[in-house]
Amino acid sequence: MSEILLETRALRKRYGGLVATDSVSLAVHRGECHALIGPNGAGKSTLIAQLAGALVPDAGSIHFAGQNITGFSAHRRAALGFARSFQITSLLPNFTVLENLALAVQSVSGSSFRFWRAVNDETELFERAREILRSVGLEDVATRPVGSLGHGEHRQLELALALATRPQLLLLDEPMAGIGPEESERMVALIAGLKGRYTLLLVEHDMDAVFRLADRVSVLLAGRVIATGTAAEIRANGEVRRAYLGEEENA
Amino acid sequence: MNHLRRHGWLLATLAVALSLPQLAALCGQDFYVSFASRLLIWALLASSLNLLVGMGGMVSLGHAAYFGAGAYVVGILSVEAPGWSSALLVWPLAVALSALLAVVIGAVCLRTRGVYFIMITLAFAQMLFYIFTSLTPYGGDDGLSLAKRLTLPGLAMAGDATFYYVVLAIFAACLTALGRLQASRFGRVLAGIKDNEERMESLGYATFRFKLVAYIIAGALAGLAGALMANQNAFVSPNMMSWNESGIALVMVILGGLGSLWGGLAGAAAFLVLEEVLTGFTTHWQIVLGLILLAVVFFAPRGIAGLFAKQP
Ligand SMILES: Nc1ncnc2c1ncn2[C@@H]1O[C@H](COP(=O)(O)OP(=O)(O)O)[C@@H](O)[C@H]1O
Ligand SMILES: [Mg+2]
Numbered sequence: 001m002s003e004i005l006l007e008t009r010a011l012r013k014r015y016g017g018l019v020a021t022d023s024v025s026l027a028v029h030r031g032e033c034h035a036l037i038g039p040n041g042a043g044k045s046t047l048i049a050q051l052a053g054a055l056v057p058d059a060g061s062i063h064f065a066g067q068n069i070t071g072f073s074a075h076r077r078a079a080l081g082f083a084r085s086f087q088i089t090s091l092l093p094n095f096t097v098l099e100n101l102a103l104a105v106q107s108v109s110g111s112s113f114r115f116w117r118a119v120n121d122e123t124e125l126f127e128r129a130r131e132i133l134r135s136v137g138l139e140d141v142a143t144r145p146v147g148s149l150g151h152g153e154h155r156q157l158e159l160a161l162a163l164a165t166r167p168q169l170l171l172l173d174e175p176m177a178g179i180g181p182e183e184s185e186r187m188v189a190l191i192a193g194l195k196g197r198y199t200l201l202l203v204e205h206d207m208d209a210v211f212r213l214a215d216r217v218s219v220l221l222a223g224r225v226i227a228t229g230t231a232a233e234i235r236a237n238g239e240v241r242r243a244y245l246g247e248e249e250n251a
Numbered sequence: 252m253n254h255l256r257r258h259g260w261l262l263a264t265l266a267v268a269l270s271l272p273q274l275a276a277l278c279g280q281d282f283y284v285s286f287a288s289r290l291l292i293w294a295l296l297a298s299s300l301n302l303l304v305g306m307g308g309m310v311s312l313g314h315a316a317y318f319g320a321g322a323y324v325v326g327i328l329s330v331e332a333p334g335w336s337s338a339l340l341v342w343p344l345a346v347a348l349s350a351l352l353a354v355v356i357g358a359v360c361l362r363t364r365g366v367y368f369i370m371i372t373l374a375f376a377q378m379l380f381y382i383f384t385s386l387t388p389y390g391g392d393d394g395l396s397l398a399k400r401l402t403l404p405g406l407a408m409a410g411d412a413t414f415y416y417v418v419l420a421i422f423a424a425c426l427t428a429l430g431r432l433q434a435s436r437f438g439r440v441l442a443g444i445k446d447n448e449e450r451m452e453s454l455g456y457a458t459f460r461f462k463l464v465a466y467i468i469a470g471a472l473a474g475l476a477g478a479l480m481a482n483q484n485a486f487v488s489p490n491m492m493s494w495n496e497s498g499i500a501l502v503m504v505i506l507g508g509l510g511s512l513w514g515g516l517a518g519a520a521a522f523l524v525l526e527e528v529l530t531g532f533t534t535h536w537q538i539v540l541g542l543i544l545l546a547v548v549f550f551a552p553r554g555i556a557g558l559f560a561k562q563p
Binding site: 054084086091102103107118119120 | 437442449456
């Protein structure tokens with residue numbers, strides 16, 4: 001079996017009476033694309049937020065490359081190689097697309113406690129930013145303010161920001177949320193191109209996409225992981241079919 | 252074209268600033284020289300607050316704490332160490348102690364956000380205000396008069412025009428530094444935090460540290476403004492750190508332009524000139540000021556400086 005990069009042990013998070021994360025033990029292997037599926041409200045985003053360090057779990061632990069990182073802040077995890085795209089688009093709306101990217105690149109290009117030299121003179125930052133924009137197909141809108149973009153472009157920029165910090169692990173929370181079939185197809189192709197280069201934890205609703213992209217799949221239901229396995233195993237799993245896939249087919 | 256216009260304004264501002272003592276003498280209104288000094292000192296205070304509020308999104312209602320602290324460093328030293336008469340010694344000390352105060356207060360306040368941040372900065376400033384009103388050895392409530400201005404080698408600081416040029420040089424230096432900061436890596440990060448702090452965290456920025464450093468710089472500059480004001484007025488009092496003064500600085504920032512480099516100067520000039528003109532007509536001049544502030548918020552949300560800036 002390959003090396004485990006990210007692991008949770010008996011992770012637990014309550015919102016009042018609701019247990020949003022219920023003793024979740026999950027292992028993501030280095031280099032794999034691991035999909036996290038489950039119906040709305042299953043606790044997928046809550047889990048991602050805890051993995052990213054934005055939300056503190058009530059119990060359990062999180063390990064990255066063998067190190068216990070449960071108490072690490074979000075920015076420390078980013079420095080370790082975590083990157084995140086948000087389900088609800090979270091960008092810098094008053095910056096241009098290029099400036100968004102340049103700021104992401106800056107965070108992994110030496111100290112930002114520099115007060116005198118103009119950022120605009122640091123051409124390497126912007127060159128690297130443009131490279132990433134090209135790789136996600138956003139070079140044409142580079143100088144546009146983020147606020148003026150469409151939703152599909154926002155989703156692409158979410159992904160681009162995550163890629164800009166030279167991560168090892170990408171936490172992608174529904175990268176295709178709310179975009180049309182054509183743009184979805186482009187996003188699937190983009191993510192497929194990331195496979196092998198990064199370790200991916202992908203939250204996704206579209207089963208076709210999941211089964212095309214994922215090496216392994218974990219199914220979350222009411223905060224609990226009810227199954228983990230290869231795509232084929234999950235498809236064949238009776239409990240999963242009843243609890244989740246069947247529901248999709250009926251819908 | 253825009254470039255030309257901007258440079259035009261800059262040159263005009265500079266020309267007026269440099270020749271102000273001569274202009275005042277021509278008009279026979281020497282009072283304008285000290286008025287201009289006060290204006291520049293307020294502009295420095297407002298610019299330092301603009302770093303916090305306009306660039307960093309940290310709305311503080313207690314910024315006068317550092318203004319007062321800087322002033323009291325000058326005041327207390329004039330009592331305890333009258334021999335320390337050099338501004339080259341005392342002003343840096345005022346800046347350093349204000350910065351130190353900002354480290355302590357900032358480390359606590361920046362744990363909170365939004366309305367809580369407003370309230371807790373206000374609370375700290377009011378606490379200092381009451382501490383200084385009860386410090387009877389240094390005048391308590393009544394404040395403390397200074398025998399004379401601090402000295403600078405080769406300059407007759409007692410002269411209002413000389414002092415004005417010193418303040419002008421300091422203000423110009425600080426504004427230049429703030430301009431560099433705004434366009435620097437640090438400035439971009441600060442702007443990013445103002446826009447979306449959670450995103451900046453997930454990009455790997457330790458946002459608390461950046462905000463604290465901005466808070467310390469702002470406190471240090473406000474302390475410098477306070478030290479200058481103590482010398483300008485030859486007087487310090489707890490009122491310098493009251494919430495009223497913090498409020499005025501905030502009004503200046505909004506009036507002048509949140510986040511604009513020139514916002515602090517534009518706001519201070521507008522506020523003080525309005526005050527000067529309107530008090531001649533009515534004692535209720537603040538009603539008029541209120542209406543103007545409303546108009547700015549609704550019709551020129553980028554403030555006076557925004558009217559001159561190039562359109563995005
Ligand atoms: N901040 C919150 N406060 C209270 N309940 C929350 C909060 N965030 C999420 N929840 C609840 O936790 C459950 C899991 O939510 P979420 O993780 O967003 O699900 P998913 O991403 O799988 O759709 C839902 O029932 C949701 O209503
Ligand atoms: Mg979700």
